[in-house]
Amino acid sequence: PSxxxxxxxxxxxxxxALTLLNNPFCVRCAERLxxxxxxxxxxxxxxxxxxxFRRVLLREPTAAEFDRAHRFAERFGLRGVCRALVNTNEFxxxx
Numbered sequence: 001p002s003x004x005x006x007x008x009x010x011x012x013x014x015x016x017a018l019t020l021l022n023n024p025f026c027v028r029c030a031e032r033l034x035x036x037x038x039x040x041x042x043x044x045x046x047x048x049x050x051x052x053f054r055r056v057l058l059r060e061p062t063a064a065e066f067d068r069a070h071r072f073a074e075r076f077g078l079r080g081v082c083r084a085l086v087n088t089n090e091f092x093x094x095x
Contacts, residue, residue, distance in 0.1 A: 020087050030083035038078060046070060048078055056085040 020026055033052055041047035049069050053061040061069060073081045085091060 017087070020092070021083070026086055027083065030086050031079050033082040033086070034078040037082070045073055045078060049073060049081060052078070052082050052085055056082075056091050057088070 033055060034048070037048040037051040037055065038045070041051055046066075049066060050060060053059065053065070053069075069081045069084075072084070
């Protein structure tokens with residue numbers, strides 16, 4: 001970071017990913033995102049999943065993404081889906 005360069009090499013390591021996944025701040029952000037999405041959608045989980053995708057990734061989920069997220073939410077809740085969304089490369093890195 002101390003060297004000026006027009007482009008940096010992406011160097012995500014497993015420790016970085018685990019730190020973000022388990023970081024209390026990231027966990028709280030995911031919880032708030034899940035709560036806000038559920039409130040906005042009147043408790044409708046499928047609609048809340050789509051709302052979370054729009055808030056985090058600024059796009060609708062693909063059919064495959066929605067299917068995986070819906071199955072994941074059935075097992076781990078919307079908070080788990082939101083936790084995964086805030087840890088995606090699409091959210092963390094600006095191209």
